[in-house]
Amino acid sequence: MVTMADVAKRAGVTKQTVSNVVRGRTVVSAGTRAKVEAAIDELGYTPNLVARGLSTGTTMTVGFVVPTVANPFYSAVVEEVEALLETRGYHLLLATTRGDGARARRQLASLSSRSVDALLVAGDFDLSECPPAPEGHGPPLVLCAWEIDPPRTLPVVTIDFERAGYLAGRHLRELGHRRVTVVADLPAHRVRVAGLRRALAEDGVSVPDEWVFAAPGATPESGYEAASRALRDRAERPARDRTTAVFSSTDATALGVMEAVRHHGLRVPEDISVIGVDDIPQAAHAHPPLTTVALPKRRMAREATELLWRAIAEGRPTAPSLTLLDPEVLARASSGPAAAAG
Amino acid sequence: MVTMADVAKRAGVTKQTVSNVVRGRTVVSAGTRAKVEAAIDELGYTPNLVARGLSTGTTMTVGFVVPTVANPFYSAVVEEVEALLETRGYHLLLATTRGDGARARRQLASLSSRSVDALLVAGDFDLSECPPAPEGHGPPLVLCAWEIDPPRTLPVVTIDFERAGYLAGRHLRELGHRRVTVVADLPAHRVRVAGLRRALAEDGVSVPDEWVFAAPGATPESGYEAASRALRDRAERPARDRTTAVFSSTDATALGVMEAVRHHGLRVPEDISVIGVDDIPQAAHAHPPLTTVALPKRRMAREATELLWRAIAEGRPTAPSLTLLDPEVLARASSGPAAAAG
DNA sequence: ATGAAAGCGCTAACAT
């Protein structure tokens, strides 16, 4: 490996001068600068960022702990954050927790000691159980996508997930639905379900617990499976008690739900309306196009990155704050008026 | 920040002994080990990995350069690689190129100087144009998902993309299709199209260039748009010259293609068969379920990570190699026999 | 404007 000392010797100067040239300081005369740059080229020198990091205490690296990137929601956030970091020459150290609390804590600890300049943590149910403490040592922490009980001790940028459920409920209510089945990744998405219930309650409608079906993992498969169980139940009920709409806590499960509805010989939305959450790219191109509550994930990524910059600039203790971004209903063809009762 | 020296003083030993304890060396007596561990706990000491990295020349970090994580293909690969790295305590430094050649080269250079222990690069068209050289300095390099002209100078694990196209062509041929339209993200996926053509040519069938439609970006939107153009063309031709099948170079575009077909009042697969490539999670739950050529991406990730371990163990110069993984047709409902001519 | 010296926190190679 060619070091700064090699370049210095070659150019007939000291390490310090080379350092000044490399970092674009203006204190170097044009002549020496040229000599040094020539030496750098000839030797193929690149600065060792680890050594610089040890010296300056800054690594130009941000850690990001995220449940998974196989989920379109998080992959969009990662993509956006990475792009933003790159504009300032920062790098992204990515760790996934995969819904495993122990793993999550391990990742957090090991990223902290890796001297990242800041740490961004995306919400995970398992992590919500034990929110990372704003310890004195360790890099500044920013939280995002925090669905359950955002801690008031840290800066957090998240989406109003309760409102996402609420807006879905309001949309269904406005279409006249009064018997709504829920397919949700529980307990992770319990807040979305609570929002849905709040909206329906405003109309005196309640969702019995037996109409709530668990779809773990937020995949079309699990949505299909949960909806199949729901539809078997439904078929056994008298016509006037039958579900006219399904609220799915993610778009991914909603796609599976729609397939299950069709396989049961029912039509979307004539027999059953379906509404999802997130607005993944496939939602608009599903069959029929999926009504959904869009989550402003890229905006969330941008605001979280802003907090990251602030945290890095300020140094250690980051002031607590809570930014709650508003979701928005995208009415498409998978939802329609409730069929006349009976 | 509490350092090793602090712990040493507190425990009444030297840094070296603390170091031995921290790294689980067996040369420490039970008594001193206990004292040191107590001091570590009291002080809340965590080792500084940057300093260790400078000292050992190893950072326990692997860089991964990938076109994007917003695409399910790459996000699955990233997920798998990250999980594998984590089992050995390694971290993932992620960089995305987003189809931008200049950006790709920048990312490569900056990751190299960050002293990652190894560098994995996923294929990108822009990078294919100038394959990264196996330079003497810089970390060992492994390539994966290399679609165009894998360099013979480096270890590379990729998928036989030409064969993916070929298998799609053979599937359509066996169903009796002779007039096939292509929707592809060109030029990135030109190899897939070449494979398709080779299969059809075995049956004396050729695909005219006017039947090849560009769908940049591999999104349902671009697939929809490309297919709409294709279908307008098709409608102007006499019935006996009309396309009976569409080969889409990705599943994402294929979803858009199917939607466009329906919007033109045609049925999948009765009027037009559709086949995609990749087997993304949504493919099985599309309407109708999408026939596709599955790409063994997780297996690719595993084999690439194996090469990474080998490269890290061996040290600098990695022996060139080429592993080509076989794709596989998943026949589902979106493809069927060609409608009788006329 | 450039040089010399010290040190970031750790590990490695000896010495004891």
Add this chain to the structure above:
DNA sequence: ATGTTAGCGCTTTCAT
């Protein structure tokens, strides 16, 4: 089994 001495490659004083 533990202590001592040198660095790793860079940045930061402080001289000149």
